[in-house]
Amino acid sequence: MLPTTASKGRGASRSAPPLFGPYLRRIVKWQQMDIEYTFWQMVHLCTSPKVVYQHTKYHKQTKNQWARDDPAFVVILILFLVFATSAYCAAFLTNSYLREEPNSHVVEQRVEWLYAFDVHCNSFFPAFVILYVVQYFLSPLLVAHGFFPALLSNLLFVVAISYYHYLNFLGYDVLPFLDRTTFFLYPIGLVIILSPLMILIGFNPTRYFLSLYFG
Known part of the structure; x- marks a missing residue:
């Protein structure tokens, strides 16, 4: 009886569905992520964390696993980290390499982290409008094959990226x-x-990016 039991155990383990395969595949497919539920979790983790873990119990009952099967939480956290890291890097760069040497009669000033974050957000907003709003309405034209759609798409990205860095320049150039x-x-x-x-x-x-989002 023991060999039979062991073989059943091995067979069950072989037939168990892999958890990481579908999880990783969903990272590049935004349409399969529950963004709204993710933000709901983030808000309640700060205000009422017990509610989040109560839903974890429901998840176990319905999906038969405790862990999330949706990578949206991780993806959004990474985006937040990228934004915060950009602000930290900008503050470090400006304070370490771009400050003028103060003389003895001037109070030393440093770039505030919050100001660096403000500059980043101000710079990102026009790029967001260009790449997420304007591009959305132009997407039927931009996704077509041919030289002109590729030209227009590249120009759109050039304008968005260049304007982002130009606004960064304006934000720090104003600091005397x-x-x-x-x-x-x-x-x-x-x-x-x-x-x-x-x-x-x-x-x-x-x-390229729409194929990443929507397959």
Whole structure:
């Protein structure tokens, strides 16, 4: 009887569905993520965490597993970390390398982290409008095959990325105790250099990113 029991156990383990395969595949498929429920969890983790873990019990009863099967929480956390890291990096960069040397008669000033975050948010908003709103309405044209859709898509991304870095420059250039703030304009030159190459090889960023989102 013991060998039979062991073989059943091995068979059950082999037939158990893998957890990480579907989880990882859903990371690149936004339409399969429950974004609204994820934000609901995030809010309640700060206000009423017991409710979140009560729903974990329901999840176990309905899905037969305790862990989340939706990677939306992790993806959104990563995006938040990227935004916060960008602000931290900007604050560190400006305070470490772009500040003018104060003389003995001037009070030393530093870039506040919250101001760096403000600059990042201000810069991101126009890029968001271009790449998420304007691109949405132009997507029937942009996803088509051919040179003109690729050209228009690349121009859209060039404008969005360049404007983001230009607003970064404006945000830090207004601070009188910073020097060499033109550093924030350098990525624009890189974008302008790379964009003709992308157009020549027929790379369409709109089609690429929409294929990641929607398959």
